[in-house]
Amino acid sequence: MPRADVLPPFKTEIAEVLSPTNPLGIKAGGEGGTTAAPAVMVSAILDALAELGVRDITMPATPYTVWTAIRKAKAQ
DSSP, X not given: OOOGGGSOOOOOOOOOOOOTXXXXXXXXXXXXXXXXXXXXXXXXXXXXXXXXXOOOOOSSXXXXXXXXXXXXXXXX
C-alpha cells in the first residue's frame, strides 16, 4: 500500500473556473461520492449469490433481475 513517505513531491494549486450556468458561478461537487454505489451494490449481490454460481448480473439490479439470476443458477 503506497504511503505518503514513498510518494514523489508534487505541487497543487487551485484553478477557479466559475460555472456559466449558475448566477453565483457555483458548481456541484457532492455527486462524486455516489459514483461507486451501483458497483458496490452489484458486488454485494454477487457475493451473496456466489454459492449458487451466479457470476454476473446486469444493471439495474432489480428484484426481478436477481430472482431470474437465482432461477437460472438453480436450473444449471
